[in-house]
Amino acid sequence: MLSNWLFWAILSASFAALTAIFAKVGLQGVDSDFATLIRTVLIVLILLAWVSFLGKWQNPLWLSGKTWLFLSLSAVATGASWLCYFRALQMGHASQVAPVDKLSVVLVAIFAVIFLGERPSGQEYAGIALITTGVLMIALK
Template structure:
């Protein structure tokens, strides 16, 4: 399976997170809901890599990559705490487009820190994402 299929499946499952998460936080504290979700994710991920046969690779991760993975985990936790908090307060159809502005931030940060190239097409796409998010939220 190629990167595009993985990315499309990621998008489909991310949409389910918004819908199921919105239903789940209706009568539950959003931080508690996020904690439960994180435990489920950890268990499912460990089961997946165990089934895949790659769980032993955890102990082979060197310190520097491990540090970045750890910090990435903290960023992900913060993202989900705020995401579920927003879902508690607003419709999923408004929260998701704002959350997807992460695309814009990722492109900017990738250019700054990873030295990835930004073409005219990327700039145009970023502007469309920003304006599209604004249109959806204002509708």
């Protein structure tokens, strides 16, 4: 049985893969920045419905300043990532852009060591090296 985090991570990867395919088709004939805006508005509407349906709405004023700061930084990083991703998808092949985008996996591992004090095992470092190698093989073909 898949543990909870692994189940959700596999679903995330599956939806991310579909995102690349759907976005590549949807970007035909539209500016990538405008397409990102449309996508973002739709995501907000879907999440409003989802959070309401599950009864998870909270008063945002109850969140700490630190929470607001880091969620805001995360939102800026997400927006910048989406803008760059859609621009790359519009210009390149989905089969190249999406794997290079997954270099984020390597960067997360590096940033987690630097900023969060995480310590990957030797096996995890080997996996990170393999991902890096794969990304470079795709990007530099």
